[in-house]
Amino acid sequence: MNKAPPSTFRQAIEEGFILDVLKRYMTYTMASKLAEQQRSLDKERERTYPVFPWVQWPPDSLDIERKAMVIIEHFRHHVARLLSGQAKAVLITPSSQAAVRYQQAFQHYTATQQYQDIQTLHDYHQVIIGTHKFQGDFPQSTLCALYVDKKLAGTDCVQTLSRLNRPYPGKRTPFILDFVNPPEQILNAFRPDYPDAELTTVSNPEGIYQLQAQLDEARIYTWQDVESFAAAFFDPKQALDRLHYHCQPAVDRFRERYREVTKITQAAQQAEWKATATGDRIRRENARHDFQQAGEAKETLDQFKKNLTSFICCYEFISQIVDYGDQELEKLNIYARYLHPLLEEKQWDETIDDLSAGEFEHYRLNKICEQEFKTAQQETQNKPRNAEKTGCQVEKEFLIARLNPLLAGERLSGQDRLNYLHTIKDKLLENPAIAAQLENQPQDQDPLLLNDFSQAVQQAVMESLKNHHEIAAQLLHNEVVAKEFSRFLLDLLLLKHE
Numbered sequence: 198m199n200k201a202p203p204s205t206f207r208q209a210i211e212e213g214f215i216l217d218v219l220k221r222y223m224t225y226t227m228a229s230k231l232a233e234q235q236r237s238l239d240k241e242r243e244r245t246y247p248v249f250p251w252v253q254w255p256p257d258s259l260d261i262e263r264k265a266m267v268i269i270e271h272f273r274h275h276v277a278r279l280l281s282g283q284a285k286a287v288l289i290t291p292s293s294q295a296a297v298r299y300q301q302a303f304q305h306y307t308a309t310q311q312y313q314d315i316q317t318l319h320d321y322h323q324v325i326i327g328t329h330k331f332q333g334d335f336p337q338s339t340l341c342a343l344y345v346d347k348k349l350a351g352t353d354c355v356q357t358l359s360r361l362n363r364p365y366p367g368k369r370t371p372f373i374l375d376f377v378n379p380p381e382q383i384l385n386a387f388r389p390d391y392p393d394a395e396l397t398t399v400s401n402p403e404g405i406y407q408l409q410a411q412l413d414e415a416r417i418y419t420w421q422d423v424e425s426f427a428a429a430f431f432d433p434k435q436a437l438d439r440l441h442y443h444c445q446p447a448v449d450r451f452r453e454r455y456r457e458v459t460k461i462t463q464a465a466q467q468a469e470w471k472a473t474a475t476g477d478r479i480r481r482e483n484a485r486h487d488f489q490q491a492g493e494a495k496e497t498l499d500q501f502k503k504n505l506t507s508f509i510c511c512y513e514f515i516s517q518i519v520d521y522g523d524q525e526l527e528k529l530n531i532y533a534r535y536l537h538p539l540l541e542e543k544q545w546d547e548t549i550d551d552l553s554a555g556e557f558e559h560y561r562l563n564k565i566c567e568q569e570f571k572t573a574q575q576e577t578q579n580k581p582r583n584a585e586k587t588g589c590q591v592e593k594e595f596l597i598a599r600l601n602p603l604l605a606g607e608r609l610s611g612q613d614r615l616n617y618l619h620t621i622k623d624k625l626l627e628n629p630a631i632a633a634q635l636e637n638q639p640q641d642q643d644p645l646l647l648n649d650f651s652q653a654v655q656q657a658v659m660e661s662l663k664n665h666h667e668i669a670a671q672l673l674h675n676e677v678v679a680k681e682f683s684r685f686l687l688d689l690l691l692l693k694h695e
Contacts, residue, residue, distance in 0.1 A: 206391035215362040222373040226256045235402045265302035276342045286342035338365040342372040354386035408508040415501045418447040427528040461491040505537045624657040
């Protein structure tokens, strides 16, 4: 049974109909201030974290050429590898003339840096240059970032930013980087329809370290828990239940403390009632003291969950500016993202539900590819081809690991299974109804829709089988066709290795 359409922005976000486009909104001025603060912190401590190159210019020195550099570098580091490389971004400019200048600046910068994995063409490419007239002419479900160089207000602002809110498998909260609008103006535009709209604000990068210290001091997890989880997380061959295994000790500690606090609270309440009934003042005061201490202990546990959420939000925001790499904060972030839902009381004796697991698998793949990109970048400066190849190799291993237990056969290699997966995927996308359904599918998958999709898969398998039989018959029984096909394959292989 389909859900009723949501009546408010908040309800639509909570029920998964749309994404919260304000959650990762930032202005370039905000980013520049945080970057400068981080550089100051680095001078005061032995451990340093570099600032990403896209935030090296002061806000008042930005011209179109420098903004183009900012956009390309932000896209490469934070967007390009999302959705298995299908993620798109769009720049909104004030005029078609400005769009032309940006296009020229993009082409010049990418050519200078030899960035062959970035294209800045209109339509179906990774970065789309768009004027107001052009804003609706791209596949919005894969749009993961918006760069704003145009004054926005009122309905125009809401409509422009909301083009990022369509869910897509593996799509997280989208990025918005604004060069010209003050944050208050964006909030004022949303508040008539979204009264409780908020923007993530991080006034000082030191706050992330304070949150980390508070989480460590709660002693719900050990650092060995975090290290073990991170090692399994970044290993594509490790199944999701292995990640759950490494979170279980922290879940057990939290659960036992919470249950103990609940018992003490209930016992203290009963003791106070009895003491009040018998007029025993000392026992009543002792019971009240126990009740107060149990309440404080419960608040500490509740605060731990809140701090996990705050840490994740703060890290996801500031890690666009500061490159934490695979060090402590990055490890704690991925651990916290998986641990947090397990601390809900309904999850204490269960694993993460199927929908959350699927979303986390996508998040995990994106993070693995991101780590591989950084590693390749350190080994080979300014060679995006190598970085792209490494990311694709990780994705390949990840998919094969999921396919192996599904498709049995001693003579089948992992590559055989992967090739067949892509064959059926391509056959499905030939179906206009399926393509349209995927484009508009809400994030919360309906079981009936899944059954329909399974039937479409069965049909694609049968059609593929029939077609492959027809093709194989020609290649095996027609010598002329076989030779021409072989020649075509050889030309293709030689072209690929030029």
